[in-house]
Amino acid sequence: MKPQVIGRDRELAVLTGQLERPGGTVLLCGEAGIGKSALAHHVLDLAAAKGITALRGQAHPLHAGLAYAPIVAAVRPLLAELTEFDGLAHLGTLLADPRLPAATPTGDAELDRTHMFEAVARLVERFAPAVFFVDDLHWADRGTVELVHYLGRNTAGVLVLAAYRPGEADSTLDDLAVTVRREGTELALAPLPDDAVAEIAQTLLSATPEPVFLRDVTRRAKGVPLFVTALVQGGGFTPAGAVPTIVRDVVLGRLRRLGEQERALAEIIAVAGEAATDELLRSLDTTADALRQLIVDGLITERPVGRRMAYQVAHPLYAEVAYAEMTIGERRQAHATVLEAVERIDPDDVLALAPHYREAASAAHPARAVAVMAEAGERASAMRAFDEAIRYFDAAIELAEPQQAVRLLEGVGRAHMSLGDPDAAAAAWTRGARLAERHDLAIPLALLRFRLAMLDSERQDAPSAGDRLADVRDVSLESAEVAIQKFIYTMRFGTLDDAKQLSAEMAAASGVTHPVAARAVTHFGQAILLVMDKRFAESVEQAEAAVDAARDSDIESPFYLQYFLLYVSILRLLNGDVAGSAGSAREAVRTGALVELPALACFEHYSLAGALYVAGDIEAAFAEVDAGVTAARKSQAPRCLVRILAMRAFLLAERGELSAAAAALAEARTAYPAPDQTLMDVLALAATAIALYLDEPCPSTPFDESRTYSDVFAVTMRGLYAGLAGLNTGDPAPAAAHAAARRLFDPQPPLMAAIGSRLDGLRLRDASLLADAVSRFEAMGATVLSAQAALEHSELTGSADGLPEIIDALTRAGAAHWVNRARRHARTLGIRVRAARQAGVLTRRESDVVRLLGEGLSNADIAGRLFLSGRTVETHLRSSYAKLGLSTRVALARWAAENLS
Secondary structure, three states: OOHHHOOOHHHHHHHHHHHHOOOOEEEEEOOOOOOHHHHHHHHHHHHHHOOOEEEEEEOOHHHOOOOOHHHHHHHHHHHOOOOOOOOOHHHHHOOOOOOOOOOOOOOOHHHHHHHHHHHHHHHHHOOOOEEEEEEOHHHOOHHHHHHHHHHHHHOOOEEEEEEEOHHHOOHHHHHHHHHHHHHOEEEEOOOOOHHHHHHHHHHHHOOOOOHHHHHHHHHHHOOOHHHHHHHHHHOOOOOOOOOOHHHHHHHHHHHOOOOHHHHHHHHHHHHHHHHOEHHHHHHOOOOHHHHHHHHHOOOEEEEEEOOEEEEEEOOHHHHHHHHHOOOHHHHHHHHHHHHHHHHHHOOOOHHHHHHHHHHHHHHOOHHHHHHHHHHHHHHHHHOOOHHHHHHHHHHHHOOOOHHHHHHHHHHHHHHHHHOOOHHHHHHHHHHHHHHHHHOOOHHHHHHHHHHHHHHHHHOOOHHHHHHHHHOOOOOOOOOHHHHHHHHHHHHHHOOHHHHHHHHHHHHHHOOOOOOHHHHHHHHHHHHHHHHHOOOHHHHHHHHHHHHHHHOOOOOOOOHHHHHHHHHHHHHHHHOOOHHHHHHHHHHHHHHOOOOOOHHHHHHHHHHHHHHHHHOOOHHHHHHHHHHHHHHHHHHOOHHHHHHHHHHHHHHHHHOOOHHHHHHHHHHHHHHOOOOOHHHHHHHHHHHHHHHHHHOOOOOOOOOOHHHHHHOHHHHHHHHHHHHHHHHHHOOHHHHHHHHHHHHHOOOOOHHHHHHHHHHHHHHHOOHHHHHHHHHHHHHHOOHHHHHHHHHHHHHHHOOOOOHHHHHHHHHHHOOHHHHHHHHHHHHHOOOOOOOOOOOOOOOHHHHHHHHHHHOOOOHHHHHHHHOOOHHHHHHHHHHHHHHHOOOOHHHHHHHHHHHOO
16 A cells, blocks of 8 residues: 555545445545545546546646636546547537537526536546546636536546645535535545554655654654655654755645734744643734634644643644744744743743743843753753753853853753763763862862762772862862762772761751751761661661651752662661662662762662562562663663672572673673772672582682671672681681671671571571571561571471472572572472472473473474474573573483472
8 A cells, every 4th residue: 555545444445435336526625735635546546447437637726717727637638539529519618629519609608607517527427437536626716616516416427536625615615515515425534643654654664663763753744644754755854854845835835825913823822832822822912813713724723721721833844834934033032922921921830931941042031041941951850851951951051150050061961971971971060160160169169070080980980080089078068969979989989987977077067957958968977877886777767867858849859869768778678677678779760860870870770689689589680680781881881880780690690590690790890890899799799609509619809898888788698698608618718708797787787687697507507596597587578588598497407397388489589599409408308399380490481391301302392392493492491401500401301300290
């Protein structure tokens, strides 16, 4: 099917049905470009293929003085095929052909015209069955319209088809339309749905269009096939791109027929956009008659919005063309006119005002323009519309005073960071820092220097970061933003004493009379100070108070809430509230991206993955890690990639995929060759887990107490796994790392206390200590740790009590190594435990493959049974060997018989 006819199934069904028994009149109506002509010509082609005569005529605005021009064009080709002209004498008044017999005038003009109409009807009937089509009937003279009407009522075997635009019809055509609606068929063509637009685009391109391009075409074309075709064939116009010539001509043809008042009003509505309400139009002294005429003509639409009426140009491309036809000065003045009206009606409506201040430029008041556009930019950032935020910030910078410009450049940098362009962010922040230094703006300068220092550290430029920080070490904490940035940097690169001193300063810097952001920072400083003083329960209370303060609507930036939520998540995990830890991390993820630091954007997913792992849901943890990897790669900052890849390596090890775990760990180390201690702990955790499950010597990684509180999950879990490795191998290095971790948390918070009981129980072979650890982990909701400790208790005591439940818990968690270990233990006790078919460390398809292998089928037979390729079967088997820790086909078949039969 031709692209222009896609999406017209209903209309085609009506018209093809008419071709079965041609007769009567069908009118096609709709706006310019809606596809009337394409549909009609498609039907004519179908008619010709069926042996039906197809006659075509078209009216034209330049032929308005040529009576019956479309009729002449349609019937003239028929004369060449005639050999008998009897009864056609009166055609001579319409067609100059010497073969036609002369007709004697009757002296009655109306009667002579009727005779001519009759002659045309008889001529067309001679070639029936036939389709007689007249296009653009709205441009035809009155006689043509009346003759079309006559043919539809007075011919047999002839389908009269005509297309017209209802907004441009005269009274004669209106009368015809009324008659046809009563006696024939009128098909009103509506805009196409989005799926039809996509199909047209794909047909024209012979390929699936890019989503961004398709969204642009769909938005601009508004379902009009001519516009869709023109935009697609034009080749990727952006929203600010040129309008195709054919579209521009169609639109200008309509606009130029408007009166002066209607044209001016249409331009104002096009410029006003969402601000075009009845209240605004009244304030501009527009006339009701002009507005009504635009609505009747289909150029403007109206709709109720609450108690107001909203108006907009009926088609986006009409607005684009109207706007493009204005000079720059006319556009600026129009925007200034609209914003003055909006300021009078609702000066707090920033969303309505901002676009007009941006486009009005010098025609608007500079100070007010800066304030509005700055607020619009911050709102756009909060909504993650970062490109829009940059446009508003940049426009405001051109009009701003130095202090305002510095703040705006800081916002530009944040937006670029969110878009994954750290180079553009650094350029904006550097420009802002130079401007702040030139005008002696201490606090903005400190903030921007911290931004640049942290960005350098993200990109592994620590020496440069240290140099920048040296300039702001003594900056007061009067600014909450500076305090937080200084704290983040200190936790990453300072000593433990530095962190304590800064936390104390933050805790003392503000009181209840200070702004809400400062109060939030105060609570946060107190929380960190309490952690370092080993007062863990109190630290959670203060951290939660910081979160509550950060929820205040006066704090527009989501950074405070997100950052504090992450620390609450960490502290709740340390205090044994696993569900609460996951909840806080999940809220941080939902709140939005931590745009200031890419590593923190990844840390949201990292923290949630850690809590989900402890809760016993490794697959959900993997989903968060995958989201974190995506964010890390987008940020182009290697530091955050290291942490999330190391977490991925740890989870892969837990799932039994040790080769993949080693590859992920290697990639993490390659991404950031010289990580600081806050990354060393998570790298060491992954390396220790891999070595533990391979029964290999654990790596010797120094344990640095100064950065312990930067990543409590990694430090805590590293302490556990180092302890397990030390017990298994007798190697003093892992044991020393575990001992160092325990010393840091002495007195111990609940999670470390439970880990301590578990390791002491293993070291001393004390079943009561292991049972105590199981109870503690269960109370916390630490499902995977509880199941591990319960298995160790069963191994120590030889008791089978609860062993099936232990295996189920480990299986649900996806902890392959521990599942296999539990099954081996069950076999030594003579217990046969079968896994649920739909659960376990294997995927459903892997389980299907392994089950058939256990039944004795060859790889080729398995492939045939499951409709898979031989290579796919091999892939599933290799994955199953790795997950289950098995190395032979016989062992895998035995495992299948025991667990999947």
